[in-house]
Amino acid sequence: MFKIVANCPKFEDDREAEACCGGLPLLINIIASVFQKKDLKLWSEGLKSLERFSEKGQHELRNVIKFCYDDLEDIQRKCLIYGVLYPEEEDIYIDRLLECWEVENFLGNGGDSRNAYMDGIYILKILKDKSLLEEHENPKYVTMHKCIRQILLHILSNDPNNKLLVQQMPPDAKCWSEKEWISLIGKFDKLPNRPNCGRLSTLFLQKNLALKSIPTSFFNHMTSLKVLDLLHTGIELLPSSLSKVIELKVLYLDYCEYLKKLPPSLEKLVHLEVRDIRGSGFSNIPSFIGMLNSLRHFRVSFAKCESENDTKEVEFNCNVISNLSRLEELIIDVKSERHQSNKVVVNIIKNVVVDVIEVGTTAPYLRINFPEADILYTYIEETHSWRSIQDIPSFQFFINCPNSIDPCIPKLEEYGRLKTAQKLWKWLSNLQPLEIRNFSKTEKSSTLWPAKVGKYLHR
Helix, strand or coil: CCCCCCCCCCCCCCHHHHHHCCCCHHHHHHHHHHHCCCCHHHHHHHHHHHHHHCCCCCCHHHHHHHHHHHCCCHHHHHHHHHHCCCCCCCCEEHHHHHHHHHHCCCCCCCCCHHHHHHHHHHHHHHHHHCCCCEECCCCCEEECCHHHHHHHHHHHHCCCCCCEEEECCCCCHHHHHHCCEEEECCCCCCCCCCCCCCCCCEEECCCCCCCCCCCCCCCCCCCCCCEEECCCCCCCCCCHHHHHCCCCCEEECCCCCCCCCCCHHHHHCCCCCEEEECCCCCCCCCHHHHHCCCCCEEEEEECCCCCHHHHHHHHHHHHHHHHCCCCCEEEEEECCCHHHHHHHHHHHHHHHHHHHHHHCCCCEEEEEECCCHHHHHHHHHHCCCHHHHHHCCEEEEECCCCCCCCCCCCCCCCCCCCCCCHHHHHHHCCCCCCCECCCCCCCCHHHHCCHHHHCCECC
16 A cells, blocks of 8 residues: 555655554555645654554554644644534535535635535545545545444544534533534433533534424524424424524524424525425415525425315415515425326426526526426427526525435436427527437427428437
């Protein structure tokens, strides 16, 4: 390993460095990634430092990772520590991780979300390059090796300034009052009535399926809370005290299938920037959502759209989205019978998309996933501001994504059979550039594509 790292100075005995790692591949990889960009002098000093605290036996792994941890810059360490909040061997969704990093002020860019995102990607790359986070087979995720996570928890337990608590047992009153980041993931079925936690900034309660209710006064003293993750819990109601968490910026309620309503008092969460309620028991968009003027990311799904009344209710409540002047990402996942689903989609297109595009002038992406070509045609016909839409740098809009927890629009879709495209040719002919590959010309090809479009077809 040490002989093949690019630009790495050679030691008289490369085994000297390997010995400090006990010959363990994980440690060798981490140490090599730390040293690979250092000159000969720093290599030598670093190796001597490593040798000073390196012990044989069970402490070897801990000491090597501590060495690499200390090599990080302060912000990079904070970002790494934040990853410890997630359960062991959890697939960590990168976009959600970066959302949390941003609201925790790890990515300071004066409110510029795009630059903050790029800073987050840069830090993520550093942590992956140092093997402290690992690539996932899905590029939208990262993981943390369980050994690294356990050792980081041990390092933090000996740090008097440690801000983090990860437990599977209820914490005592002192922990609630002292910690800034708390992760209680496991089999919790109840929470304290009114914990005194004015310093708490992030609270992870995800995947506690036994947690059916939250005490009425639970959030009374969480005045500094910015991130609340209730993903996949068994909660049926949110307490009104949540409206007192006025600094809250990120609220994850996705896959709380027993949660069917949100208290109107949540309109007081005026600083909320991210809300995800996909996979929960909602059949409409609450009207007070339109009051959340700071909302930048809104993700929702409709669990029940099986009757005419449900469809009308969805159509009516969709109008509130046009009030969200800072909206950058809108995901609407409609799951119902095909004819009802399509009807809801068309209503959303008519009543939401145009209004949102007209308001959201700072949106970063425009991505729309339509279930059928006819609905795409409806979108083109109904969106009178199509010309202005083409000038918007970006906007995200998803409907009927195959995977609602991880929506994405593939860069390439392969069609096995296409009968007609007459309805789309006006729109397609205006795209520059346009290229359609693997198109087999037939006698009926002229009925599929007009001449203006046909010049872009490739077999």
